[in-house]
Amino acid sequence: SFPRRPGSWHSAPRSDTEPMHTHDHTHAGGARREQNSDSRRLALALALTGGFAVVELVGGIAAGSLALIADAGHMVTDAMALALAWMAARMATRPADAKRSFGYHRFQIVAALINGLTLIGIVGWIVVEAVERLFTPVDVTANLMLGIAAIGLLVNLAVFFVLHGGSRENLNLHGALLHVLGDLLGSVAAIIAGVVILTTGWMPIDPLLSLLVAALILRSAWSLVKRSAHILLEGTPEWLDVPQMRRELADSVPGVRDVHHVHVWSLTPARLMLTMHVRLEPDNGDPAAVIRAIKRRLHRQYGIDHSTIEIEYGDCADELPAGA
DSSP states (O other): OOOOOTTOOOOOOOOTTSOOOSSOHHHHHHHHHHHHHHHHHHHHHHHHHHHHHHHHHHHHHHHTOHHHHHHHHHHHHHHHHHHHHHHHHHHHTSOOOSSOTTOSTHHHHHHHHHHHHHHHHHHHHHHHHHHHHHHSOOOOOHHHHHHHHHHHHHHHHHHHHHHHTSOTTOHHHHHHHHHHHHHHHHHHHHHHHHHHHHHHOOTTHHHHHHHHHHHHHHHHHHHHHHHHHHHHTTOOOTTOOHHHHHHHHHHHSTTEEEEEEEEEEEEETTEEEEEEEEEEOTTOOOHHHHHHHHHHHHHHHHOOOEEEEEEESSSOGGGSOTTO
16 A cells, blocks of 8 residues: 555545546635635744733833843744744745746745744844843842733634644644744743742753753754754655665556656645656556556645656656767
8 A cells, every 4th residue: 555645534445447637726716725725824923922912021020120121022023923924925826927926825935934044043042131130139120020021822822722723734823833932932931930039049950941841942943953954955764764665566456567767745734746757568568547646646646736747658768868
């Protein structure tokens, strides 16, 4: 049997004689609706995050709390990340044109990469700030810190659930979600630190918990950067075993002698592209039927809807000596 793309939906098996449409407009319409839904989620998350950043900044200035002002700056950074993600989501809905024949879907991946790198930069800032506070403790107004952190937790929970309901395969949305998760963990850490400071007066708890949160954020951010960079470098999807796919197509599709020069890459994790050469048996007189059968299997078993297949009967033209 064929390996199936993780997290993808597959229809019931169909016979190779059933009619097939190369471009599934129902699927395209569903994808467009999903993109619009993700865009609305990002806009709501941006409004909530930006609004609370203003509240936290005003509260920090009123209390004379550097910690709260610094966290407000962090929230502003996250609001900018959400704005970038929202812009990328809107751009992805634009149709293909003469200059962008594949459309604008890659804007989402670029935004995810930028957000991942931004998160790593924020982690570096948190670590430096935390180390400085370990050596030079800063007095914290625990009551105000605890109150604003509690409000921040509620806001971040709301934003988290708004984004968490979006597409699981949207790296852009995932990058924005990681920013919000960082804020959520920061709010939890601030609440714990506020309680400890109120009950014991032990100030080092604040930077120590900040370092723990930074480590958790770094792990997720690094994974996001690697996945985004892999897609931008036209990497083969991690779950796909290309040699196995070649063997199984050659064994299961009548008339196919071998499959070679296979290239598979992603516009986004949900939009896969493929090119391949297929050598047919000499007595196979219906290459169009073979192409239809292969495309049907690529769609049903791998979720690949855009493929270009070159049919050959003899030697591969790309492997012939120069001038032959």
